Amino acid sequence: MMPRVAAFLIPLTLLFTGCTNLGVEPWERNILAKPEMQLIADPIEAGLDDHIYFSKEASSGGRSFAGGGCGCN
Amino acid sequence: MQLKDKSKKIRRSLTAATCSLLGISTTDTPAEEGDWEFDSAVLYYSEVDRVSAIEPVITAKREFSDEKSLNLKLVFDALTGASANGATPSDQPQTFTKPSGEGSYTASANETPLDDTFKDFRMAFSSQWDQPLNRDYKASLGGNFSTEYDYLSLSVNGSLSRDFNKRNTTLSVGISLAHDTISPDGDLPVGFSSMVIDTGQAGFEDDFDATREGSEDTKTTLDLIFGLTQVIDQHTVMQLSYSISDSSGYLTDPFKILSVVGSDGRPVDYRYEKRPDSRNKQGLYWQTKHHFSKDILDISYRFFWDDWDITSHTLDLRYRWMLGGQQYLEPHFRYYSQSEADFYRRFLVDGDVLPDYASADYRLGELTGITLGLKYGFKLANEQELSMRLEYYLQSGDSPDGNAPGILSDMELFPDVEAIILQFNYAF
Numbered sequence: 388m389m390p391r392v393a394a395f396l397i398p399l400t401l402l403f404t405g406c407t408n409l410g411v412e413p414w415e416r417n418i419l420a421k422p423e424m425q426l427i428a429d430p431i432e433a434g435l436d437d438h439i440y441f442s443k444e445a446s447s448g449g450r451s452f453a454g455g456g457c458g459c460n
Numbered sequence: 461m462q463l464k465d466k467s468k469k470i471r472r473s474l475t476a477a478t479c480s481l482l483g484i485s486t487t488d489t490p491a492e493e494g495d496w497e498f499d500s501a502v503l504y505y506s507e508v509d510r511v512s513a514i515e516p517v518i519t520a521k522r523e524f525s526d527e528k529s530l531n532l533k534l535v536f537d538a539l540t541g542a543s544a545n546g547a548t549p550s551d552q553p554q555t556f557t558k559p560s561g562e563g564s565y566t567a568s569a570n571e572t573p574l575d576d577t578f579k580d581f582r583m584a585f586s587s588q589w590d591q592p593l594n595r596d597y598k599a600s601l602g603g604n605f606s607t608e609y610d611y612l613s614l615s616v617n618g619s620l621s622r623d624f625n626k627r628n629t630t631l632s633v634g635i636s637l638a639h640d641t642i643s644p645d646g647d648l649p650v651g652f653s654s655m656v657i658d659t660g661q662a663g664f665e666d667d668f669d670a671t672r673e674g675s676e677d678t679k680t681t682l683d684l685i686f687g688l689t690q691v692i693d694q695h696t697v698m699q700l701s702y703s704i705s706d707s708s709g710y711l712t713d714p715f716k717i718l719s720v721v722g723s724d725g726r727p728v729d730y731r732y733e734k735r736p737d738s739r740n741k742q743g744l745y746w747q748t749k750h751h752f753s754k755d756i757l758d759i760s761y762r763f764f765w766d767d768w769d770i771t772s773h774t775l776d777l778r779y780r781w782m783l784g785g786q787q788y789l790e791p792h793f794r795y796y797s798q799s800e801a802d803f804y805r806r807f808l809v810d811g812d813v814l815p816d817y818a819s820a821d822y823r824l825g826e827l828t829g830i831t832l833g834l835k836y837g838f839k840l841a842n843e844q845e846l847s848m849r850l851e852y853y854l855q856s857g858d859s860p861d862g863n864a865p866g867i868l869s870d871m872e873l874f875p876d877v878e879a880i881i882l883q884f885n886y887a888f
Contacts, residue, residue: 410628410691418694418751423780426689426699426747428758431501431517431885432849434533438515439505439881443855445798445824446772448703449745449762452617452636452683 537582542574546820560646643676651734677710725866772798786839794831
């Protein structure tokens with residue numbers, strides 16, 4: 388497990404330190420501010436999908452909390 | 461415009477209804493003018509010969525001054541249909557006792573046994589409060605309540621995020637604690653006890669009761685998520701997150717059984733499944749959205765693993781193709797593949813020593829899922845939006861059959877599950 392976490396954290400740290408060169412000025416955010424450019428653009432659809440796949444597959448979580456919420460037999 | 465007036469009217473009446481539910485007077489206008497925004501959807505989910513569900517959802521969002529906001533969500537879920545009970549097919553009809561102990565159901569020869577007795581209705585309510593703490597920090601607090609006929613789930617969550625680098629980089633941490641209670645009709649089966657079949661024998665009820673242990677049990681889940689969101693450029697945003705989830709308590713499915721088969725592959729017994737009482741799940745998630753001159757690409761990948769020895773890969777691709785006139789088409793492709801849990805057994809063999817844990821639930825077996833979908837949406841002039849999506853989901857089990865004995869070598873032990881997902885959305 389630890390190598391997996393390390394394999395994730397090292398590039399993350401590199402990315403984060405490199406991140407200071409990324410990004411935009413506040414006045415350049417017109418496109419990023421669009422509702423359809425939000426990471427979860429359609430929260431209802433995302434919630435319904437999470438519920439479907441939580442019920443039919445063994446994995447859950449990732450973009451949101453993995454926890455219970457239904458019997459889902 | 462008539463439509464606009466109608467929309468305002470609906471919004472006003474829903475606002476009044478929401479406020480009266482919450483005990484808020486609508487005249488207590490917050491510092492900044494902000495209407496409630498509503499989003500609603502109805503999902504129809506239907507599997508071929510199995511479960512179907514209708515799920516209406518409504519959400520309400522209210523923005524307050526200083527970027528504070530309240531989100532409320534109400535979901536109903538009506539389920540009917542049949543679900544694989546875990547038993548293997550046989551060349552003769554098979555009879556099973558209903559989970560409630562009252563009556564039985566039968567599977568025809570050569571067919572995957574399906575428990576068609578289940579019907580459920582779920583209602584879930586959640587609320588989330590978001591607010592900035594200062595220039596760089598934001599906090600969010602929420603609660604969820606979900607109830608079914610035989611299941612109750614309560615959870616609380618909180619998260620904190622900090623912006624860096626002109627708000628181009630955001631680090632966040634979230635925590636959620638859930639407490640679930642399961643209380644099935646007919647009580648909880650004793651793990652690995654043999655299913656008693658009612659053949660009219662005297663003492664069936666006593667024999668059935670001997671396979672039960674208590675009327676309810678609980679499960680506690682603690683989730684943590686660490687996230688990094690990074691604006692790459694004017695057209696691209698990316699997110700990385702690591703999540704860990706720890707569950708303990710009753711993790712068995714009280715409705716699932718395993719066939720105990722003889723050397724000819726025919727069942728000699730059915731035993732209730734038994735899973736470990738703890739599970740640790742972890743996931744790495746990466747998502748990127750890129751805005752081309754008009755269209756938007758949304759791509760994500762999740763790597764998941766747990767201490768039941770399941771690993772999975774999920775790839776999700778969406779492409780929003782702007783058609784002009786505020787209309788879009790959005791094709792969707794999702795690929796999912798998982799390995800099997802270390803205690804997954806398609807069946808048990810008569811005479812073999814019982815393992816510590818075993819489940820024949822196909823959802824813990826090796827499987828692949830493919831989703832293909834198309835969404836069409838259009839924005840109306842007055843902040844309303846309509847959309848619909850149609851998706852096809854195909855799940856194929858591919859666990860090795862472990863040299864299935866006798867008649868099972870010719871049987872379909874991992875039938876495909878096909879489903880249609882149809883959803884209508886209306887935001888106003």
